[in-house]
Amino acid sequence: MSKVIPLSGNYAVAYAVKAADVDVVAAYPITPQTAVVEKVAEFVANGELDAEFLHVESEHSALSAVLGASAAGARVFTATSAQGLLLMYEIMHIASTARLPIVMGIATRAISAPINIWCDHSDFMAASDTGWIMLMALNAQEAHDLIIAAYRIAEDPRVHIPVAVGYDGFIVSHTVEPVDVVEREKAIKYAPKRVTWYTLNPEKPMTMGSLASPDWYFEFRVQLQNAIESSREVISEAFTDFKHYFGREYREIDSFYTDDADVVLVSMGSATGTVLAFVEEARRAGMKVGLLNVRLFRPFPEVEIAKHLENAKVVAVLDRAMNAGSSFVGPLYSDIVVTMFKRGLDIPVINHITGLGGRAVLKSYVESIVKHAYSLVGKKMRDIERHYSFIGVRE
Amino acid sequence: MLVEVRWHGRGGQGAVTAAELVAYASIIKGYYALAFPEFGAERRGAPVTAYNRIADRVIYDRSPVLNPDAVVILDSSMVGREVLHGLKKGGFVVANTTKKPSELSDLLGQDYRYATINATKIALDVFRLPIVNTAMTAALAAASRVVDLEHLVEAVKSRFSARLASLNELVLRKAFELTEVK
Amino acid sequence: MSTLPGWRKIPRGAVILEPGSSVRYKTASWRVLKPIIDQDKCIRCRICWTYCPEPAILELDQQYTSKSGRVYRVTYTVDYDYCKGCGICAEECPVRAISMVEEVR
Numbered sequence: 126m127s128k129v130i131p132l133s134g135n136y137a138v139a140y141a142v143k144a145a146d147v148d149v150v151a152a153y154p155i156t157p158q159t160a161v162v163e164k165v166a167e168f169v170a171n172g173e174l175d176a177e178f179l180h181v182e183s184e185h186s187a188l189s190a191v192l193g194a195s196a197a198g199a200r201v202f203t204a205t206s207a208q209g210l211l212l213m214y215e216i217m218h219i220a221s222t223a224r225l226p227i228v229m230g231i232a233t234r235a236i237s238a239p240i241n242i243w244c245d246h247s248d249f250m251a252a253s254d255t256g257w258i259m260l261m262a263l264n265a266q267e268a269h270d271l272i273i274a275a276y277r278i279a280e281d282p283r284v285h286i287p288v289a290v291g292y293d294g295f296i297v298s299h300t301v302e303p304v305d306v307v308e309r310e311k312a313i314k315y316a317p318k319r320v321t322w323y324t325l326n327p328e329k330p331m332t333m334g335s336l337a338s339p340d341w342y343f344e345f346r347v348q349l350q351n352a353i354e355s356s357r358e359v360i361s362e363a364f365t366d367f368k369h370y371f372g373r374e375y376r377e378i379d380s381f382y383t384d385d386a387d388v389v390l391v392s393m394g395s396a397t398g399t400v401l402a403f404v405e406e407a408r409r410a411g412m413k414v415g416l417l418n419v420r421l422f423r424p425f426p427e428v429e430i431a432k433h434l435e436n437a438k439v440v441a442v443l444d445r446a447m448n449a450g451s452s453f454v455g456p457l458y459s460d461i462v463v464t465m466f467k468r469g470l471d472i473p474v475i476n477h478i479t480g481l482g483g484r485a486v487l488k489s490y491v492e493s494i495v496k497h498a499y500s501l502v503g504k505k506m507r508d509i510e511r512h513y514s515f516i517g518v519r520e
Numbered sequence: 521m522l523v524e525v526r527w528h529g530r531g532g533q534g535a536v537t538a539a540e541l542v543a544y545a546s547i548i549k550g551y552y553a554l555a556f557p558e559f560g561a562e563r564r565g566a567p568v569t570a571y572n573r574i575a576d577r578v579i580y581d582r583s584p585v586l587n588p589d590a591v592v593i594l595d596s597s598m599v600g601r602e603v604l605h606g607l608k609k610g611g612f613v614v615a616n617t618t619k620k621p622s623e624l625s626d627l628l629g630q631d632y633r634y635a636t637i638n639a640t641k642i643a644l645d646v647f648r649l650p651i652v653n654t655a656m657t658a659a660l661a662a663a664s665r666v667v668d669l670e671h672l673v674e675a676v677k678s679r680f681s682a683r684l685a686s687l688n689e690l691v692l693r694k695a696f697e698l699t700e701v702k
Numbered sequence: 703m704s705t706l707p708g709w710r711k712i713p714r715g716a717v718i719l720e721p722g723s724s725v726r727y728k729t730a731s732w733r734v735l736k737p738i739i740d741q742d743k744c745i746r747c748r749i750c751w752t753y754c755p756e757p758a759i760l761e762l763d764q765q766y767t768s769k770s771g772r773v774y775r776v777t778y779t780v781d782y783d784y785c786k787g788c789g790i791c792a793e794e795c796p797v798r799a800i801s802m803v804e805e806v807r
Contacts, residue, residue, distance in 0.1 A: 130678075131544045131555070157559075224715035243559060264582075285714060295559035296582050301540045302554045303547045323717045332718035344709035345716045351709070398580035483559060485584045 132304040134297035137265040138204065138230045138290075139164035140304070141272035143174045144312035145228075147202045149194035151179035151187045155209040156242045157294035158232040162204055184209040188216040188227075195225040196333055198324035200276065204230035206294055208237060210248040214255065220287045221256030222349050223333065226279030226322060227287035228272060229257075233394065233445075234294040235482040243483020244294040246394060246445040249422075250456040256349050258288040258356055259423040261393050265302050267420075268292040270373055273307055277316035277363045284356045285322045286349070291422075293395040295483065307371060315370045353424050360421060377426035379418040382408055383433040386415025388498040391430075391442040391461055393419045396479075396486040400443065403491040414495055419457065427464040434465060439498040440474045443486075447478050454478060454513040473501040476513035490516045523666050524585045525572040527656075528603045529594030531565050534653030538594070539570035541657050544679060545671035546574045554579055567598070574666065590614060592660055594652050596640070601628060612664045614699075616640060616652050621702030635663030635701045642698070646691050654688045655695035662699035669696050729756075733787030735802035737780050742768045743799035746776060750791035750800060758785035 132140065138161045142150065150169070152162040168174035177194075181187045184205050191201035205213060210231060220227050236247040253259060258278060262268040268290060275288035292298060323331065337345060357377075364375045379397075381404060383389055392400045397418040407414045417433055419426070434440055444455025453459035458476035465474060477494050480486040494516060501509065525542065529535030536557045543555035551574055558569035571585045590612035593599050599615050607613070614635045615624060621634035628634075639655035654676060661669045669692060676688040713719055739750075751759040764777040780791075792800040 129547065131540060131547050131553070222715065293582075296556075299559060300554050300556035300582075301543050302579075303552060323713065323715060323719075330721035332721070332723075333715070335716060335718055337716050340704060340706055341712070341716070344712055347709040348712075348714060352714075395582040398582045402581040402583075487583050488581070 129303045129305045131301045132265055132269075132306070133160065133299055133301050134262075134265040134268045134292045135160035135232065135299070136164050137269035137304045138272055138292070139168065140306050141269045141312075142202045143168050144307045144309045145200065145202075145273055145276045145316060146309055146313055146318065147174070147176050148199035149177045149179065149191060149201045150203065151181050151190035151194075151201075152203050152205065153181055153184045153187050153209060155184070155206045157234060157244075157298045158204045158206040158209070158230070160298070161230055161232070165202070184212040185216060188213040188220065188229075191227055192216060192220050192223070192225055195220075195227050196223070196325050198320040198326075200280070200318055201227050202229070203227070204232065206232045207234035207242075207248045210252055211236065214252065217252055217255035217257060217287070219334075222345055224285040224322060224349075224352070225287060226276075226285055228275045228279055229287065229289045230268070230272060231289055231291045232294045232298040233291050241482040242294070244296050244395075244445070245481045245483070246291070246456075247447075247481075249289075249291040250446040250448075252289060253423055253456060256286070256353060257423060258284075258286050258353065258360070260288065260290045260421055261419065262290060262292040262297065263395060263397055263418065263420075264297055265292075265300065265304050266373070267375070268297060269304055269307065270367065270371065270375065273312050273316055274363045274367055274375070277366075278356065278360055280316070280319070280321065281359045281363075282321040284352065284359050286353055286356060291394065296395040305371075305373070311370060315366065357424055357426070375420065376429075377421040378429050378433070379420065380433045381416040381418075382413075383415035383417060383437070385413055385436070387413045387438045387502060388495055389415045389417060389434055389437040389440050390491070390494065391417045391419065391440060391457065393422065393443075393457055394445060396443060396445065399486050399488055400491050403488045403495070406488075407495065412495070422457075425460045425464070427460070427467070430461070431464055431468050431470070434461075434470060435468075438472055438502045440465070440472065441494050441498045442474065442476050443494070444476060444478050445480045447481070458513070471505050473498075473504050473506055473509050474512070475501065475509070477516045478513060479516040484517055487517070522573070522575045522579075523590075524588045525574075525590045525592060525660070525666060526585055526588040526607075527570040527572075527592045527594065528598050529568050529570075529653075530598075531568050532651075533568070533594045534651050535568045535570045535594055538592070538653035538657050539572050541654065541672060541675050541679065542572050542660065542667050543574070544675035545657070545667050546572075548671045548674050549668065551576055552578050590660060590664055590666055592656050593617075594639070594656055599624070604628065604632070607632060612660070612666075614656065614659050614663050616656060616659075621700050625702060633663070633702065635659055635699055637695055637699045639695060642691055642694050646687055646694070654691045658692040658695035659699040662696045663701050669693070728783045729786050730783050733785060733805055735787045735789060736782070736805040737785065737787070737789065737791050737800050738803055739778055739780065740799045740801070741766055741777065742770070743797055744778060745797055745799070746774050746778070747796060748778075749794050749796060751778060753790050753794045755788065755790065756781070756784050756786065758782075759791060
């Protein structure tokens with residue numbers, strides 16, 4: 126019997142860690158992630174979770190510690206936000222190419238300077254080139270479910286790649302909502318603890334973390350690329366099976382009204398909910414607007430996404446992060462543009478940077494984005510003078 | 521159906537917990553409910569705002585509550601026009617005060633419906649501490665149909681230890697009875 | 703192209719499955735100068751053995767009687783399969799019993 130209880134996003138993640146029967150947790154507190162590891166520490170302290178909780182002196186050490194524990198065959202968890210994730214960045218690359226199935230929660234937050242503890246996707250996006258599988262949850266239930274799915278994906282013998290689950294800082298991490306909590310027995314059946322990756326064992330010694338000369342390094346990077354590509358199949362299976370076990374359906378992307386949409390909006394994270402609320406109103410008013418939510422960010426589900434953009438006349442991408450000075454500005458935008466270019470879809474694709482540093486994303490912003498998109502119907506990409514704009518900022 | 525509530529209090533009075541209790545009670549009732557604080561650093565004594573969004577279906581919208589259906593004020597010193605911004609016409613103002621609803625109506629205008637309760641007295645009588653959050657959830661239940669008393673009782677029983685739950689139940693029932701509604 | 707195995711054939715995550723496989727990697731070819739220990743000058747202080755980074759100084763359980771008639775219980779020799787010719791042993795030897803000589807191959 127599962128039970129629905131009110132939980133914040135952070136607590137929902139902690140309950141997932143408990144359900145997955147994690148063996149080793151190491152973390153360093155940072156707002157808005159703190160509550161997740163506080164709750165896990167409480168579970169360990171009162172005996173609800175039989176795990177080692179390592180108190181470390183930094184995020185660099187937190188990820189290093191769980192990396193070591195994973196290399197020893199443990200099921201591990203860590204979580205962080207913002208600058209903490211940047212401090213883990215070096216170890217993230219090591220974890221992926223060393224092929225250790227670590228699972229991490231990211232309560233997404235803006236990056237300093239200036240100091241800002243509120244939500245955007247700067248941290249999550251900065252980690253998008255580390256070779257991790259990356260998922261973004263829409264709400265507390267998803268954060269809970271995706272953590273459990275993450276263990277199944279990461280530890281699959283066909284994968285052995287770490288998985289990060291993002292959930293919006295405060296907007297999800299601190300909002301209390303009904304969460305159907307997965308039971309341990311069922312979670313373990315769905316994501317069994319079978320150690321199929323190479324592990325350190327004094328009885329059967331092997332070398333990890335050795336030097337790879339120019340004769341060898343390149344091959345290991347190619348291994349990672351091919352492994353993350355073939356993880357697509359495992360992720361899809363994990364989602365299908367999740368529905369069988371728990372009744373909730375997840376896909377790499379969600380699509381709403383894209384079949385006949387003239388304007389398709391693309392969004393990620395909690396803002397999707399607000400965009401959807403607008404899209405439903407717009408549909409009732411007869412506007413042919415559609416929406417794509419990107420749940421799987423790495424590996425990027427371009428085949429699935431392209432299917433929904435083939436008939437669009439204009440695509441508008443909302444980004445909650447920016448890559449200053451790049452040719453694309455918004456990181457999600459860059460993946461969408463490449464996806465479309467590869468398929469010869471030459472329609473305007475516009476980027477809207479919004480909601481940085483905890484600024485709210487309002488329905489009225491979405492309305493202005495859609496209005497602007499309609500003004501570009503019939504044009505081609507090269508007709509567009511300015512490919513990006515900032516929504517909700519003072520001039 | 522979609523109902524939005526805004527809570528005003530000071531750090532330590534339990535505005536965030538009040539919103540969570542109302543969400544809990546609504547979930548028990550079978551609704552979908554969100555409770556969220558005004559995001560930021562928590563400091564005792566500083567003004568605190570929290571929100572509820574309650575609906576009979578899954579709530580997707582995560583944008584801030586701009587036009588609440590009810591405003592609950594946990595601290596008598598905060599009762600005033602400033603905390604009513606965005607409140608819908610005909611919306612509820614539920615205040616912890618020694619004033620009568622008619623006095624608030626004279627003070628703040630005829631656009632809203634008023635309910636008052638001396639929650640501080642009830643909290644001091646029962647807890648010997650001025651933690652007024654549970655009392656104010658009951659006042660909200662008495663004033664409006666946003667939340668039901670029996671679901672609140674069930675929520676405090678699930679949330680608190682047996683001893684605290686029975687004290688909170690006492691507060692809920694007392695406050696529900698003593699709330700004056702205009 | 704190299705005849706080394708491709709990415710499909712090598713262990714995941716750059717793990718080396720055979721313990722101690724570096725024994726097969728003989729580094730003698732790196733050497734330009736070769737250390738020679740003068741067994742009669744050597745006072746068996748063990749400093750070369752301690753300092754050798756490889757370690758390519760071997761301490762053998764082999765008795766030696768010097769020209770002056772002194773009897774030593776052990777003998778130090780160089781493992782020429784792994785000595786890279788760095789010269790630290792010669793530099794550290796307190797009695798200059800080790801000389802670095804050009805290696806003719």
